[in-house]
Amino acid sequence: MTKYNGSDGLTTLQPSDDVVTAAWGSGWRMPTTAEFQALGAAVNTAWTDDYQGSGVSGLVLTDKTDESKTLFFPACGYCSNGSMGNVGSNGLYWSSSLGGPNNVMGAYILSFFNDAAYWDFGNSRFYGYSVRGVADPYNTNGHTFVDLGLPSGTKWATMNVGAESETDYGNYYMYGKGATQYNSSDTAYAGIEDPLDLSVDTAR
Numbered sequence: 001m002t003k004y005n006g007s008d009g010l011t012t013l014q015p016s017d018d019v020v021t022a023a024w025g026s027g028w029r030m031p032t033t034a035e036f037q038a039l040g041a042a043v044n045t046a047w048t049d050d051y052q053g054s055g056v057s058g059l060v061l062t063d064k065t066d067e068s069k070t071l072f073f074p075a076c077g078y079c080s081n082g083s084m085g086n087v088g089s090n091g092l093y094w095s096s097s098l099g100g101p102n103n104v105m106g107a108y109i110l111s112f113f114n115d116a117a118y119w120d121f122g123n124s125r126f127y128g129y130s131v132r133g134v135a136d137p138y139n140t141n142g143h144t145f146v147d148l149g150l151p152s153g154t155k156w157a158t159m160n161v162g163a164e165s166e167t168d169y170g171n172y173y174m175y176g177k178g179a180t181q182y183n184s185s186d187t188a189y190a191g192i193e194d195p196l197d198l199s200v201d202t203a204r
Contacts, residue, residue: 004098004125013096020133027140028133030096033108033120035134040119043071047114057088059112073112079128089113092129161203176200 004010012032015021020028031039043061051058056074063069077087086092093110099122109129111121138144145155162171162181172182178200180186198204 011098013098018096019131024133028135030094030131031134033095033097033099036093036095036108036110036119040117045112045117057114058091059117073110073132074130075112076130080126092123092127094129094131157203173202178202178204 004013013030015026015029018029020030039061042064044064046060046062047057048060049057051060051072051074058072058074058076061071061073073091073093075086075088075091077090078085078092091110091112095108095110097108099106099108105124105126106122107125109121109123111118111123137147144158146158147155159166159168160170161173163169173180174182174186176196177186179202
């Protein structure tokens with residue numbers, strides 16, 4: 001093991017090794033064990049053998065202050081040595097937090113059955129477990145935003161691109177030039193994309 005081996009001082013997976021970041025982009029990541037614990041404290045849990053008529057069993061999480069907000073974690077079981085185990089009876093979800101019973105090869109997980117949920121269970125890292133992604137609610141790629149509850153789900157940044165505070169003007173950009181700052185000798189953008197292509201989207 002060339003990293004996460006106890007000698008590198010790392011306690012959390014780096015983004016390059018985070019499956020959620022790799023699959024969904026930099027706005028998403030695996031939860032830490034502290035976030036699993038916080039989730040457990042904020043919800044009521046109930047086991048179901050048939051979630052919404054799907055025939056799938058798992059854990060239903062309901063917000064303690066708003067019962068309209070729920071999450072469902074299927075009991076996916078695990079993979080080991082090419083075989084599946086505990087499918088339908090046990091949910092096992094990786095966190096990004098290293099440690100557990102064996103500090104060199106361990107990591108923390110959420111583990112649940114029909115009668116109990118363990119939000120900070122530790123196990124060896126060679127198993128195949130499920131992963132649930134999280135997005136920082138008010139911070140994406142280091143940039144904060146406000147959720148105004150718009151029907152579109154659009155969340156507006158709290159400051160201009162290039163700014164360091166809400167009152168900072170930030171930088172000036174020509175349209176369709178990506179991260180290139182304004183230069184009077186530049187030619188204007190002549191593309192016809194609608195909407196603007198992500199490769200030349202300044203905020204992106």
